[in-house]
Amino acid sequence: MSNYFSHLASQHVLVTGGTGFIGRELVNQLLAAGHRVTLFSRQPERAARTFSPAPGQISAFSSWQTLASDTQFDAIINLAGAPVVGPRWSAARKQVLRDSRVGVTNQLLGWLQGAAHKPAVLINGSAIGYYGCRGDEPLDENAGTQNEFMSDLCREWEEAAIKAEAFGVRVVRLRLGLVFGTGGAFPKLLLPFKLGVGGRMGDGRQVMSWVHRNDVIAVIARAIANPDMRGAYNMTAPQAPTQAEFAALAAKLLHRPNLFVTPAFILELLLGEMAALFTKGQRVVPKRLLDEGYQFEFATLEAALRDELA
Template sequence: MKILLTGATGLVGSALVTLLAPEHELMIVSRDPSRARQQLGHEHQYLASLDQLHNLNEVDAVINLAGEPIVAKRWSEAQKQKICHSRWDITEKLSSLIAASSTPPHTFLSASAVGYYGRQSSNPIDEQGVPHDEFSHQICKVWEEKALAVADKTRVCIFRIGIVLAAHGGALAKMLPAFKLGLGGPISDGQQGMSWIHLQDLLRLLNFLLTHAECRGIYNATAPNPVSNAIFTKALAHALHRPACLPAPAFALKVALGEMAELLTEGQFVLPKHAQSDGFEFRFTDINDAMDDLFNR
């Protein structure tokens, strides 16, 4: 299968390249093809821009992971626009290329995030849940609409990613220094939901969506058992053999991070109902097992 891949140099993308490379031909879009080639290998085709393409007639599938990291910088209005358009513009361009194809790719997998739901109460929410309208929802809503615009031309699967757990990189990389020093702890009251997924399960889910022609629509890419922030931090501390007793007050995060602090102090308990109903089986369903796998194998 010839697969066009965006966002290949990130945590999920680079791991996905390793998974797919033995069996598929990869066309990787990167703003810095030279750096991407050094990171991902010389055997793939690299493009500096989608503007080099007029259609996707020769491509079998598209996997779209591109986007400015949402926690890279404080949310100024300029940074908000960068977060949005880094997702919207490339997704719109991919959809335009699919629409312009006489023999379009049979599959379009496009990323989104559980931020689509916005802040929720303690009640679990699945793909049919009603979102809370805030910045994270607005990003994801438009992002998804731009991919779904070509659902009449190709099979579209949107995967809303939760907190990806990996031993190196991602959310845990930002948490590990404090926890390894015994300075970690819950955020605010620790009751906000944290919808997580082990990196290996996320990769398996993407491969499942890629290879199962009956799959289409919206999928929550999260483990079946979301947990509170207090339980999450306890599991991480336990896996690292460290205490987790120093809470981060909400007001201090607000001062330090501004509006971005809401990503940490608010949350949701997201369930992967669609993936499970389509027959996907998670290997890591318990947060303690996932943390132990990452840090105590």
């Protein structure tokens, strides 16, 4: 795989969420390309074990007070956030999700306000949950929000990041779909098929808007390098299959049956409000990236699946 940051002039990059699925590969590529990286991490010991050479760190315990006002970053990549798929969305869990995104971003902006040297760009990793569950309606970057928890969470997160524009910082908001790639969501989704018990969820008509991690990292590098990039971008592949189409393709490539159905009410019983992530779809269109001539490395789900299985 190419190193997407090797062509950039030397950068000092602050990364939040650097030990997550996207963040690990992102930080490894930045370090391999010779850039300087500082991590904001809730798990500093894990971060120290993960990367070589070890990047600089700000822990969630010492917080932003350890950063001097004259610390200079060329770019900030904000990927912070507790996993959305996990415990049921109780009031307490929703607050954890909000604090780990909106709260961390507001802390970051508090430091940025007093920083003597402002970065050129803040790249904020939002999600397509911004649009809410809209079925088969094509959603480009001009689509609005819905009165749903995930939609409210992403809107608040982006509103916090946008405040950086008042300090002269260019802000790029990436609305990520389901992120695939080695070690990501693929193994969990493919396991039932490998065991011969795969099939669709619900009626199977829900649209899966997804993106490969390689493309996410490539666009982050593009956003650092291109001063014309600003505002919201849908970070989704141009081809979005239904869940039933995903099931059929997975079964075909694995040479396994595609017979079983997980009823929506079972998921709703087990997961509560979070079940909407699996039973309701979004057809999110990467209009701005396509208009600007970006060519996806993984434009089709079949290409991404074959890469995973290889």
